[in-house]
Amino acid sequence: MALPSQSEEQIQDREFLRDVLEGLGRRQKALPCKYLYDETGSRLFERICELDDYYLTRAEADIFSKYLTDMARRIGPAALIVEPGAGNCKKVQQLLRQLDSPTGYYPIDISPEILMAAQGRMAAQLPGLTIRAAVGDFSDPEAWTGLMDFPACKKVVFFPGSTIGNFSPQHAEDLLAFFKSMLQPGDGLLIGTDLVKDAVVLERAYADSEHVTAAFNKNILVRINNELNADFDLALFAHRAFYHPLRQRVEMHLVSLKTHSVHIAGTRVYFEEGETIHTENSHKYSVAGFNCLLGKTGFTPVCHWSDIQRRYAVHYAQVN
């Protein structure tokens, strides 16, 4: 490899640069989807959740409001709720309110700004609840060490929003096995998954008519321009989302509209017309398929709740 150019020396986030150059150096160019979620990206994602086309959020919210008492009963009294990737901590609030004397709430998120703002709001809205927030990567055991400050009790990992869908089947298995390794027998997992369905419905959810998802996808290029001294021309890339039935996932890409090159911190990257950057996957599950995944990772599926249209499912599982 060549010596780093001067502009490369000025880059703050070396890991981001390394990941970007590595991903764009592949035959199928790709960027890690975690880079979609900076502050702007997280805001855009919140707007996606309000779109009619993005049915996932409403389907899940309907399931939660309809079956909340049932869920709280399954979880039982004095539980400690752990939420990896909690973000604004909105979804957990009605659950915490419904639970019988919860021991506490432990949100984990990489964004300190979003987490701290949420912690303040939560403390005001749920007085008496012990909240301890952890800033960090939820797949890193380090982020879970703060759990030791709570008294011994039943723990339930709350993982809503179909976040598990961002992971490949192998990585989803690794992540659930990791959650399990942080828990004890009898502890729980309350997790939301989007279900396999008609491709048209799925594709509309990821290529919405208001183009918010397009802006969300392109924001990764804005970020690279701003943080890595790059010159992506946003007008030369189009948002594309399609369902891959064999892989059971919606893939999100950025398509180069013409042959051109881009500079990133002094490195030139070539794009052919029609070539794509793969930016995100959203895996879809059948209930049976997800139960199989749970079983493989040391959980016993207890039950699941779905909406009438069976678009989405919330599963409750217990550590063996």
Ligand code: AVJ
């Ligand atoms: C946050 C991963 C659940 O895959 O549905 C939404 C992200 N990307 N629209 C999803 C997303 C484009 C979302 N998850």
